[in-house]
Amino acid sequence: xxxxxxxxxxxxxxxxxxxxxxxxxxxxxxxxxxxxxxxxxxxxxxxxxxxxxxxxxxxxxxxxxxxxxxxxxxxxxxxxxxxxxxxxxxxxxxxxxxxxxxxxxxxxxxxxxxxxxxxxxxxxxxxxxxxxxxxxxxxxxxxxxxxxxxxxxxxxxxxxxxxxxxxxxxxxxxxxxxxxxxxxxxxxxxxxxxxxxxxxxxxxxxxxxxxxxxxxxxxxxxxxxxxxxxxxxxxxxxxxxxxxxxxxxxxxxxxxxxxxxxxxxxxxxxxxxxxxxxxxxxxxxxxxxxxxxxxxxxxxxxxxxxxxxxxxxxxxxxxxxxxxxxxxxxxxxxxxxxxxxxxxxxxxxxxxxxxxxxxxxxxxxxxxxxxxxxxxxxxxxxxxxxxxxxxxxxxxxxxxxxxxxxxxxxxxxxxxxxxxxxxxxxxxxxxxxxxxxxxxxxxxxxxxxxxxx
Amino acid sequence: xxxxxxxxxxxxxxxxxxxxxxxxxxxxxxxxxxxxxxxxxxxxxxxxxxxxxxxxxxxxxxxxxxxxxxxxxxxxxxxxxxxxxxxxxxxxxxxxxxxxxxxxxxxxxxxxxxxxxxxxxxxxxxxxxxxxxxxxxxxxxxxxxxxxxxxxxxxxxxxxxxxxxxxxxxxxxxxxxxxxxxxxxx
Numbered sequence: 001x002x003x004x005x006x007x008x009x010x011x012x013x014x015x016x017x018x019x020x021x022x023x024x025x026x027x028x029x030x031x032x033x034x035x036x037x038x039x040x041x042x043x044x045x046x047x048x049x050x051x052x053x054x055x056x057x058x059x060x061x062x063x064x065x066x067x068x069x070x071x072x073x074x075x076x077x078x079x080x081x082x083x084x085x086x087x088x089x090x091x092x093x094x095x096x097x098x099x100x101x102x103x104x105x106x107x108x109x110x111x112x113x114x115x116x117x118x119x120x121x122x123x124x125x126x127x128x129x130x131x132x133x134x135x136x137x138x139x140x141x142x143x144x145x146x147x148x149x150x151x152x153x154x155x156x157x158x159x160x161x162x163x164x165x166x167x168x169x170x171x172x173x174x175x176x177x178x179x180x181x182x183x184x185x186x187x188x189x190x191x192x193x194x195x196x197x198x199x200x201x202x203x204x205x206x207x208x209x210x211x212x213x214x215x216x217x218x219x220x221x222x223x224x225x226x227x228x229x230x231x232x233x234x235x236x237x238x239x240x241x242x243x244x245x246x247x248x249x250x251x252x253x254x255x256x257x258x259x260x261x262x263x264x265x266x267x268x269x270x271x272x273x274x275x276x277x278x279x280x281x282x283x284x285x286x287x288x289x290x291x292x293x294x295x296x297x298x299x300x301x302x303x304x305x306x307x308x309x310x311x312x313x314x315x316x317x318x319x320x321x322x323x324x325x326x327x328x329x330x331x332x333x334x335x336x337x338x339x340x341x342x343x344x345x346x347x348x349x350x351x352x353x354x355x356x357x358x359x360x361x362x363x364x365x366x367x368x369x370x371x372x373x374x375x376x377x378x379x380x381x382x383x384x385x386x387x388x389x390x391x392x393x394x395x396x397x398x399x400x401x402x403x404x405x406x407x408x409x410x411x412x413x414x415x416x417x418x419x420x421x422x423x424x425x426x427x428x429x430x431x432x433x434x435x436x437x438x439x440x441x442x443x444x445x446x447x448x449x450x451x452x453x
Numbered sequence: 454x455x456x457x458x459x460x461x462x463x464x465x466x467x468x469x470x471x472x473x474x475x476x477x478x479x480x481x482x483x484x485x486x487x488x489x490x491x492x493x494x495x496x497x498x499x500x501x502x503x504x505x506x507x508x509x510x511x512x513x514x515x516x517x518x519x520x521x522x523x524x525x526x527x528x529x530x531x532x533x534x535x536x537x538x539x540x541x542x543x544x545x546x547x548x549x550x551x552x553x554x555x556x557x558x559x560x561x562x563x564x565x566x567x568x569x570x571x572x573x574x575x576x577x578x579x580x581x582x583x584x585x586x587x588x589x590x591x592x593x594x595x596x597x598x599x600x601x602x603x604x605x606x607x608x609x610x611x612x613x614x615x616x617x618x619x620x621x622x623x624x625x626x627x628x629x630x631x632x633x634x635x636x637x638x639x
Binding site: 003004005007008009010011012013014015016018019020022023024026027028030031034 | 474476479480483487488489491492494495496501504505508509512513516517570572573574577578596597
């Protein structure tokens with residue numbers, strides 16, 4: 001009997017075209033899901049790379065270079081309370097000499113490097129009233145005399161006093177010049193010292209904290225955002241509708257603008273809040289299988305008569321049934337309150353970066369455009385139009401923000417910044433009675449300005 | 454020869470393209486197997502609509518599991534297995550039990566295989582579809598797909614002996630039906 005049915009093996013049966021349409025709908029949704037996953041993964045990877053490389057370069061890298069030295073064990077960028085500069089822009093070199101405390105070099109000006117005999121150093125310093133030197137190294141001179149090498153901010157008075165004491169002295173404007181004063185320092189500790197001295201030389205474009213523990217600033221930015229809607233059916237019977245909505249709607253590059261106030265603390269933590277206007281755009285396109293288009297035919301006849309010419313115009317309208325692609329650009333306009341917490345670290349005199357997290361609370365949402373209903377018919381979602389489909393909540397769900405920020409210090413008071421972020425809506429933006437859940441994952445990039453008050 | 458060979462793409466390349474979610478490759482893959490897989494679905498489904506639902510479900514499973522396909526085996530064999538399993542799952546999901554309760558009243562006479570061999574493919578599908586669900590599944594799995602009674606028992610959650618019994622009855626019922634039709638034709 002098996003032989004009788006062998007002819008079925010290669011027999012091809014017919015089926016309706018809807019089968020492929022339905023399968024393709026699922027495949028398209030899968031492709032969009034993959035695309036979204038790639039965007040999120042890429043953004044996360046970029047954020048991870050920026051934060052990891054920044055941390056390693058400015059912390060781990062420095063520590064490694066100094067560990068090899070016996071008399072300067074460690075150099076690190078630490079916040080300080082006894083300087084007029086931003087905590088992240090103050091550099092402290094820890095001195096291993098028991099007689100000296102850790103010293104802080106306020107910078108933003110050329111540096112003096114001088115050498116003083118170890119035997120007379122203390123009295124020299126009392127005479128010069130030098131309080132902000134930093135010990136770099138001890139060198140052995142001819143005749144086994146020990147000479148300490150110090151750096152201080154350049155000052156004409158001090159430099160002449162140092163010279164009067166017959167000490168070696170040099171004003172340095174670049175790191176490389178240190179080599180002529182203390183070559184072995186740059187050779188043996190070149191990596192660490194260059195880093196520190198580069199910062200000391202160039203540093204200065206930061207807002208002063210003074211005696212205050214925090215500074216207030218105003219901020220404003222514009223953003224490019226890609227709203228990526230994600231649909232999920234509340235029960236399995238709506239899966240086809242879910243894939244239909246996923247297939248017919250696609251997020252477009254959209255814009256946002258925000259303004260607000262922030263507060264940065266000496267320790268580097270900051271908090272920001274403000275008001276944001278968002279205008280998300282989506283493209284809705286679908287094939288209307290029962291579309292009717294109209295063709296208008298205008299017939300113009302010219303009739304010549306003895307005395308005159310008469311022109312007759314005849315208009316006829318023909319109904320043409322068939323399918324047609326309908327494209328509509330939807331918009332979701334919303335007002336929101338963003339609240340962000342972050343931690344900021346300085347890279348050098350002109351750059352700093354921060355990692356941040358927070359939430360965006362929606363206070364008003366207005367949607368316009370069209371979407372498919374569960375019968376696969378395009379329906380209006382604009383609330384002010386008759387017969388609209390009431391799908392969206394009057395307020396969007398709270399969005400969670402994760403992101404980073406790179407600040408460029410234009411002046412001590414004005415910083416420009418760029419901030420890549422990923423945002424997630426916490427719960428569905430649609431009504432409870434709606435058949436699908438709709439959430440968003442939005443990658444975005446903001447550019448803006450901070451002004452320290 | 455398969456259609457994609459005409460377009461100078463190998464089976465392996467087609468699978469690779471589908472794994473990259475290339476729309477054209479997915480359509481080509483569908484065109485390549487859909488007709489034959491629909492025949493399978495028609496053998497299991499009780500209506501054209503149910504068969505199309507099975508085909509749709511089968512292709513979604515095929516595409517989402519394509520990464521599990523090992524290229525050393527037959528691609529067609531693999532997609533056929535998925536389609537058969539999907540068809541059975543669809544029937545089970547709809548609450549159809551593969552029992553023999555509904556066929557005990559049938560009178561069964563013996564017939565000959567040669568009577569079946571003269572039938573066309575469409576007639577054979579129609580013939581299979583007259584069988585009650587329990588018979589049909591066992592008959593399809595054993596006679597056409599080539600599964601053993603032990604395997605069928607596991608797939609349909611029935612005993613091996615029930616599978617044997619249902620197959621015997623299905624065969625006899627088919628022969629009787631063919632014989633009746635032929636007598637009427639004469």
